[in-house]
Amino acid sequence: MFGLKPDLCSIPMPETYLGADDYAKNAARWCPGCGGHSILSTVHKVCKDKQYAPEKTVFVxxxxxxxxxxxxxxxxxxxxxxxxxxxxxxxxxxxxxDLNVFVVTGDGDCCSIGAGHWVHAIRYNMKMVVLLFDNAIYGLTKKQTSPTSRVGTVSNTHPKGSVLPPLNPIQTTLSISNVSFVAQTTDWHPAHLYATIRKAADHPGLSFVRIVQRCPVFMRDLYESAAADPGSLTLLKHDNGIVLDPAIEKTFKHVVSHDPSDINKAREHAEMKETIPVGLFYQNAENPNYDDYGAHNLGMTIAEKAAAINDMLDKYTN
Amino acid sequence: MEKAATSAKEKNTSAKGTSPVIIDEAIVEIVSDSGEGAQKCGQSFGAISAKMGNGVWTVEIIPAEIQPPARSREGASGIRVRVGSKKVTNMGDQAHLVVALNEQVLFGRISQQAYKEGTVLLIENKWAQSEQENIRKQYAEALAEFKERGYQIIEIPMEVECLKIVRDAQKGKNMWVLGMICYIYGREVQKSHDQIKGIFRKKAQKIIDSNIALFDSGYNWAKENLDFNYEIPAMAVAEDQVVMNGNEAISFGTMASGIELCSMYPITPATSASHHLADYFEKAGGVVHQAEDEIAAIGFAIGASYAGKTAITITSGPGLALKTEFIGLAVMAEVPLVIVNVQRGGPSTGLPTKVEQGDLLAALFAETGDAPKIILAPATIEECFHFVILARKLAEAFRTPVILLTDANLATGVQPFPRPKINQEWFAGPIDQSPWKEDVRPYEWNAENGLSKRPIPGQKNGMYTLTGLAHDEKSRVAYEPDSNQRSMEARSRKMAAFQQTLKKPTINGDETGDLLIVGWGSTLGAIDEAVEKARAMGAKVSALHLRFLFPLEPGLKEIFSRFKKVMTVEINYSDKLGDPMITPENRRYAQLAWYLRAQTLMDIDCFSNVYGQPMSPGKVLDMIKQELNIK
Structure with missing residues (x-):
């Protein structure tokens, strides 16, 4: 944390300016090489850039x-x-x-046991950022098939290889009514990861960000090759999308132009098979937010409430 | 009352000008096929009676299906209304007078022993002229059987009379019936008209007028054609009374507690509480959230509670089962929360519309591991109101979920009670957003009473990560074995600390005796009425009714030891000694009995059944007589 002496500067400055470290606590206990580490430090940086008050921010x-x-x-x-x-x-x-809300969830948490809530949360479209850490495997319980595992994934629950095609979280999210922000990025492309989460944090609704993530212990082969190969990604590019520095953009071998207001095209890109599409699939800032309804009558005083209840009781009184 | 009807008939006098017979109370039922408005009719009759200063209790008769086949025995839909010149606390025993829109639905009620010799049946007579031969035959046979059973039958041309006013008698016959029974029991016409205007306040004036015309027609028809009528003197009450059912009382209690969020999922018989909130809550600063499922409903409530707005979630048995994991989290992480379980018949989907007190042990023990939380059971509709306010306060003071156990009988029963004087101290204050003292940990458990203060998002310096994992005082995941032991102690000890603030329960009757009946929840009225009757017969029986089920009220063992026998009366399943296969060793007790036996190491017996009916005073009285050998 550092401060600027107010008398040295005529621009109004915040009382305290928080650095990325100010959002960090405890050493992360994830395995070395886990994609979680880079997402964590990126989120610290986004919080710093947004200067979120830590006491006004909740990670669920x-x-x-x-x-x-x-x-x-x-x-x-x-x-x-x-x-x-x-x-x-x-x-x-x-x-x-008044609170900044983030949801951190995994492919099992969101797409399997919590799938019902996922569908409805998208529909509620409350102002929050959802980060889906998708490594296509159950890690904490030690290598079971996840709903996003590729067919044939050898795991402790499918020793001969998994049998069902994976669920596509982007396609699924795009299909839910009132969806307002769907993006995909990867843990191993820090610039794109940062730009995506930053854009998500600016969105006035529920931003759903799927982060394709490495698990160096239980899912080595899936993304190890992808991470090493700049040709494994396709950048969805648009002025209204995730905007990168032109120099960084040049490192992508595959780039397609995609207007994030076009949900039909978004659905086509979501089915891309040979490469992993990254970028903003869809954004619609006009959709209704259920939290606006939730907060519409906040702040009534106790005296006002008591008076209202007394009025209601009149109808029930002899 | 039966006498009055008989003697009037014998004299065969013209009805006009019959002077009313004064009676203490009346038990009236209106039964019909579903959708004929019998409940609206009975509720109105109850409300008018309450407004005239009578004691009232209503019980709905609800089939499980929304539209069971017409004229079916099991499809009986309707309502019982008990009106008295004193306070009425339960549904009573057999009905005195029944209005039936068809004769078949009466069979279901007869099999539930709802009627007795002399019960007056006022039956729609249009079925006698039905075009269908089998209906005419059914009608004739049924009436013959009713006669044989000793019921007094009066056939009424309801349809014919209604058709003089409306084109479709199905719509409005209930108001005609209301007119008829309001004449029979001397209800004030003006109060009745006001009630009808209230029911149809959202409808067009034409509809209000037509319903009032139907009421007047029923009233006048009865006056001209029936040779009996009654008067039920009013109670002397000084205070204003409100009239509502238990679910409405829960809703009012929620608003008066300052709770601003009810997060729910539809489930019978709990949903009407949320309907009431949906109608009124926003004017009192709150919102109803209908979640995508029962689990989400409580998760959402916990999220709001964690963020400083203690929330309520209202459910019934199957919903409670689904919420169990989250209740465990709320206990573990010490999140205040109010959970209302309007009990219905279980297990599984069970009897969705019927009463049972079968969830006590589930409320106590359903979570994995040790998960103590406060459990309260209101015994009256008035208590449904006040206990929500109490529950919110306890939840915050003791940083715990609180479960309120009501049941289908309280939920739909309507009773007058003194109008609550809304007190601003009942309400939750604004969320504390002052800076947290940096050196106070988020679970700084008091070594003696286990209590701790919680930081709320928005409070500077209070930041912590709540977790369902075993945690230490800083809410860090506990890797040391001591942390788990210590946090369990703290959560248990705060319940003990709360228990020490409770008062010894009061006893209805003598402090010693031959039999003590222990009850909880909606059975209070029936037990008290039976005990008072038995005492008048010389029986040394007393009653005790528990409101705090966890922690239990103090002094129970000492009180129990002053009686030769202690017995619970409950609406849940128990084995009976003497039944096939049942031995003293394998006998399964009713839930409160089971729990009290474990707590007191005393040989507590139980009387319980699961017919899906509210406990009746007659059944309890019979049991007392049998236990104490009274003839």
Missing amino acids: SGIGCSSRFPHYMSTYGFHGLHGRAFPVACGVKFRRP
Whole structure:
């Protein structure tokens, strides 16, 4: 943390200016090489750039490797139940519009045990950032097939290889009514990761960010090759999308232009098979936010409430 | 009352000008096929009676299906209204007078022993002229059987009379019936008209007028054609009374507690509490959230509570089962929360519309591991109101979830009670957003009473990550074995600290005796009425009713030891000694009995059943007589 002496500067300065470190707490206990580390430091940086007051910021998670995330933030946190981060986060936000809410969830937490809540949270479209850490495997419980595992994934629950095609979290999210922000990025491309989460934090609704993530222990082959190969990604490029520094943009071998207001094209790109599409699939800032409804009658005084109840009781009185 | 009807008939006098017979109370039922408005009719009758200063209790008769087949025995839909010149606390025993829109639905009630010899049946007579031969036959056979059973039958041309006013008698016959029974029991016409205007306040004036015309027609028809009528003197009450059912009382209690969020998922018989909130809550600063499922409903409530707005979630048995994991989290992480469980018949989907007190042990023990939390059971509709206010305060003071156990009987029963004087101290204050003292940990458990203060998001320096994992005082994941032991102690000890603030329960009757009946929840009225009757017969029986089920009220063992026998009366399942296969060793007790036996190491017996019916005073009285050998 550093401060500027106000008398040296005529521009109004915040009382305290927080650095990225000010959002960090406890050493992360993820495995070395886990994609979680880079996401964590990126989130610290986004918080710093947004100058979120730590006491006004809540990270809500479920259960799983990724859901340990709130323990590594100096903000408020809620490390709850497996699959249930969404309802808790929505409950936090509903009557507290002043809080910045983040959801950190994994592919098992969000797309399997919590799938029902995922669908409805997208529809509620409350102002929050959702980070789906998708490493396509259950890590904390030691290598079971996840709903996003590729067919043939050898795991402890499918020793001969998994049998079902994976669920596509981007396509699924795009199909839910009132969806307002869907983006994809990867843990191993820090510039794109940062730009995506930053854009998500600016969105006035629920921003759903799927982060394709490495698990160096249980899912080595899936993304190891992808991480090493700049040709493994396709950048979805648009002025209204995730905007990168032109020099960084040049490092992408595959670039397609995609207007994030075009949901049909977004659905086509979501089906891309040979490379991993990264960028903003869809954004619509006009969709209704359920948290606006939740907060519409905040701030009534006790005396006003008591008077209102007395009026109502009149109807029930002899 | 039966006498009055009989004697009037015998004299065969013209009805006009019959002077009313004064009676203490009346038990009236209106039964019909679903959708004929019998409940609206009975509720209005109850409300008018309460407004005239009578004691009232209503019980809905609800089939499980929304539209069971017409004229079916199991499809009986309707309501029982008990009106008295004193306070009425339960549904009573057999009905005195029944209005039936068809004769078949009466069979279901007869099999539930709802009627007795002399019960007056006022039956729609249009079925006698039905075009269908089998209906005419059914009608004739049923009436013959009713006669044989000793019921007094009066056939009423309801349809014919209604058709003089409306084109479709199905819509409005209930108001015609209301007119008829309001004449029979001397209800004030002006109060009745006001009630009808209130019911249809959202409808067009034409509809209000037509319903009032139907009421007047029923009233005048009865006056001209029936040879009996009654008067039920009012109670002397000084205070204003409100009239509502238990779910409405829960809703009012929620608003008066200052709670601003009800997060729910529809489930019978709890939903009407949320309907009431949906109608009124926003004017009192709150919002109803209908979640995507029961789990999300409580998760959402916990999120709001964590963020400083203690919330309520209202459910019934199957919903409570789904919420169990989250309740465990709220205990573990010490999140204040109010959970209302309007109990219905279980297990599984069970009897969705019927009463049972079958969730006591689930409320106590359903979570994995040790998860103590406060459990309260209101015994009256008035208590449904006040206990929500109490629950919110306890939840915050003791940093714990609080479960309120009501049941289908309280939920739909309507009773007058003194109008609550809304007190500003009942309300939750604004969220504390002052800076947190930096050196105070988020779970700084007091070594003696286990209590700690919680930081709320928005408070500077208070930042912590709540977790369902075992944690230490800083809310860090506990890797040391001591932390788990210590936090468990703290959470248990705060319940003990709360228990020490409770008062010894009061006893209805003598402090010693041959039999003590222990009850909880909606059975209070029936037990008290039975005990008072038995005492008048010389029985040394007393009653005790528990409101705090966890922690239990103090002094129970000492009180129990002053009686030769202690017995619980409950609406849940228990084995009976003497039944096949049942031995003293394998006998399963009713839930409160089970729990009290474990707590007191005393041989507490139980009387319980699961017919899906509210406990009746007659059944309790019979049990007392049998236990104490009274003839």
